[in-house]
Amino acid sequence: MRDVVVRHVVVRLAAGILACVACKAPAQSQTYPTRPVTFVIPFSVGGAVDIQLRALAIAAEKHLGQPIVLENRPSATGTLGPAQVAASARPDGYTITQVHTGVLRLPFMTKTTYDPATDFTYIVGISGLVAGLVVRGDSAWKTFDEFVAYARANSNKISYGSAGGAVSPYIVMRQIAKRKGVEWTGVPFKSFAESSSALLGGHIQAVSDATAWAPLVNSGQLRLLVTYGSTRTRNWPNVPILPEVGIDVVANSTYGIAGPKGMDEAVVKVLHDAFKKGMEEPSFVALLRQLEQEPTYLSTDDYRAYIARDLIDQKRIVDELGLKQE
Numbered sequence: 186m187r188d189v190v191v192r193h194v195v196v197r198l199a200a201g202i203l204a205c206v207a208c209k210a211p212a213q214s215q216t217y218p219t220r221p222v223t224f225v226i227p228f229s230v231g232g233a234v235d236i237q238l239r240a241l242a243i244a245a246e247k248h249l250g251q252p253i254v255l256e257n258r259p260s261a262t263g264t265l266g267p268a269q270v271a272a273s274a275r276p277d278g279y280t281i282t283q284v285h286t287g288v289l290r291l292p293f294m295t296k297t298t299y300d301p302a303t304d305f306t307y308i309v310g311i312s313g314l315v316a317g318l319v320v321r322g323d324s325a326w327k328t329f330d331e332f333v334a335y336a337r338a339n340s341n342k343i344s345y346g347s348a349g350g351a352v353s354p355y356i357v358m359r360q361i362a363k364r365k366g367v368e369w370t371g372v373p374f375k376s377f378a379e380s381s382s383a384l385l386g387g388h389i390q391a392v393s394d395a396t397a398w399a400p401l402v403n404s405g406q407l408r409l410l411v412t413y414g415s416t417r418t419r420n421w422p423n424v425p426i427l428p429e430v431g432i433d434v435v436a437n438s439t440y441g442i443a444g445p446k447g448m449d450e451a452v453v454k455v456l457h458d459a460f461k462k463g464m465e466e467p468s469f470v471a472l473l474r475q476l477e478q479e480p481t482y483l484s485t486d487d488y489r490a491y492i493a494r495d496l497i498d499q500k501r502i503v504d505e506l507g508l509k510q511e
Contacts, residue, residue: 223254223280223281225280227263232377237469248458264291266283268298271299276446278455286352302496309488315478316436319408320332321407343390356506419477
């Protein structure tokens with residue numbers, strides 16, 4: 186059955202790619218770009234994603250030859266912006282967006298206006314977000330095991346903050362609860378600034394989020410109990426990853442850049458090359474290191490293949506956790 190599903194997704198992606206080739210406009214590709222490119226960021230200004238995408242845009246635009254104008258459209262746990270790009274942007278290369286795991290996962294959870302297998306032109310894979318679970322620095326929980334043991338002995342006494350919805354830090358907490366047999370309550374927040382304030386104020390007991398918590402962890406205000414990647418981090422090498430505490434979950438949250446379906450493949454190449462060179466700029470590499478991330482470059486073909494595989498994985502996760510909303 187898995188092979189059948191994989192073939193189905195690959196066929197849908199291939200159909201989208203062939204459609205792009207069929208609609209190629211040589212005259213456009215020879216002159217592109219002649220004006221600024223709008224880059225839709227599906228998260229709030231000042232968050233971890235916004236910071237890195239702004240840095241990437243600055244690094245890439247000098248290779249593109251035109252300004253990259255950032256437009257924040259935060260809502261629906263980071264899926265509103267991509268959905269709007271898929272629905273209404275012209276496939277001329279002048280509107281692009283970030284596509285992250287939540288964009289791929291949400292259609293398996295609820296009805297959406299887009300199909301991630303057919304409604305985007307995937308351009309390049311960029312990186313992934315390091316996420317983890319934090320508690321207050323003065324908390325009695327020194328380790329993740331202590332935190333889980335308390336949650337198991339005190340059903341629904343733990344409330345944790347996250348962006349909720351389809352984002353990976355929330356999904357990971359659902360996966361942990363299922364595997365460890367605990368019950369806790371997820372509280373959705375619009376930003377880490379809000380969830381961290383609630384945590385420091387004692388209104389919730391933990392936050393599951395990306396590395397926006399790094400400064401507060403480094404200052405001792407928060408304590409990092411576990412991270413969700415495939416390897417331990419450089420800055421906090423003593424903090425375990427989930428497989429090391431007996432949970433077979435890895436969430437690297439790989440993300441990339443896409444435009445609406447039907448883009449000219451020559452235009453895709455121009456964008457790919459500019460962002461690839463931007464990723465190699467020392468300023469961007471340094472920022473990723475500061476945010477505990479590594480560049481995870483994927484070429485256009487490799488990124489499309491990754492999307493096909495990840496769509497399979499996201500459907501499996503949604504089915505496993507019973508996240509589909511009727």
